[in-house]
Amino acid sequence: MRLIGFTAEDGERWIAARDGDKARPLAPAGAFYADARRYLDRPTEELVDVASLDLAPAVPITARIFCVGINYRSHAGESKELAGLDEPALPMIFGRWQQSLVVEGTPVPAPPNEAGLDWEVELAAVIGSPVWRGDEATALDHVLGYAAFNDLSARRKQLETPQFTIGKNADLSGPISEIVTADEVGDISAGLRVTTHVNGELMQDGNTRDLIHTVPRIIAYITDTLTLQPGDVIATGTPGGVGAGRKPPVFLTDGDEVVVTVEQVGSVRTPIVAPRD
Structure with missing residues (x-):
């Protein structure tokens, strides 16, 4: 469904x-x-x-968005060069606010003091029942469904300090697709292709088989400290190919269109517009 x-x-x-x-x-x-x-x-x-x-967005206004940084091996090298961060031994969690989420086709403004926004295709898991002290063997029983998510990033702000929060919460910067229930998506452990196209050009092409920390492991890691609630979202990270990692860097600016796609789940298309006054 x-x-x-x-x-x-x-x-x-x-x-x-x-x-x-x-x-x-x-x-x-x-x-x-x-x-x-x-x-x-x-x-x-x-x-x-x-x-x-x-x-x-098909989540409650009380939803919390748990994002996982540097969670693809193909992205780890980019992150080391950009931020000096090594491949994490444990899931590296940072937060987004529900207010940053938008739906397909919503125009997203680049912040005025950024060169533009950066793209990040991600598989998002949406929690369907409370999870406290979840274990990897049964963690997916608590997942209602999955969505395609674009973790649009204000890189200048993100990388100015060790804290990602502001750079990951620019206004309207969380495009999320419809949710497809877990029974229709099937076994995600087999791997799902994830891609980003900018103005029709393929920029990211990865597979969730490359995840460093799987969805069950992330759920188990979070829930020995706090309870995941129905409607919470876990954005599982992005593969290599982000704009900041290119030489020279490439960012999304006024007139660009970005489409992120997760196999068996769907796509979300986002036009980028000029900074707001």
């Missing part, structure tokens, strides 16, 4: 099941994530046109 979010007329975020150009509203996001299985097993009969909806 494909899940989309939308904002109702009263401002509340809802989750719907998408079927082509139609959708079945399921429940307000808070209620949906409190008992996702109930709503997935008994979808409503109501059908609405997707084009009539004010689309929003």
Whole structure:
């Protein structure tokens, strides 16, 4: 099942099941994530046109986004040169705010004091049930589904200090696709191809088989300290081929279009626009 979010007329975020150009509203996001299985097993009969909806990310506004840095072996060399960081022995977690998430087609402005934004295609896992002290053997039982995610990065701000937070939370800089439920994606351990195209040109081409820390390992690592809640998102990192690692560097500026794709999950397309006044 494909899940989309939308904002109702009263401002509340809802989750719907998408079927082509139609959708079945399921429940307000808070209620949906409190008992996702109930709503997935008994979808409503109501059908609405997707084009009539004010689309929003298919996660609750309380969602936390846990990003994993330097989590592809093919990206480790770039990171060493850019930030002096070695391949991490443990998952390197930093946070994004839900307010940075946007949907397909949302124009994203480059921050005014950056050369542009950098792209990062990522497989995102969306949590469907609470996880405390999860273990690797059963961790994926708590995953509702997966999305394609573009961790658009303000590299100047990111690399000025050892803390990534500001550079990873530029306004509107978290494009995320619809969520595909885990049963439809299947066994992610077999590997999923992940790609980035900028203005039609292939810039990143990796596979989740290259992950240093797998999704189950990341879940286990996080949850011996804090409880993952339904609707939380884990962005699992990006492969080599980011713009800052190129010679010379290449960044996204006004007029560019970037598309990130995760095999069996989907794509998210983002136009880049000029900095805001």
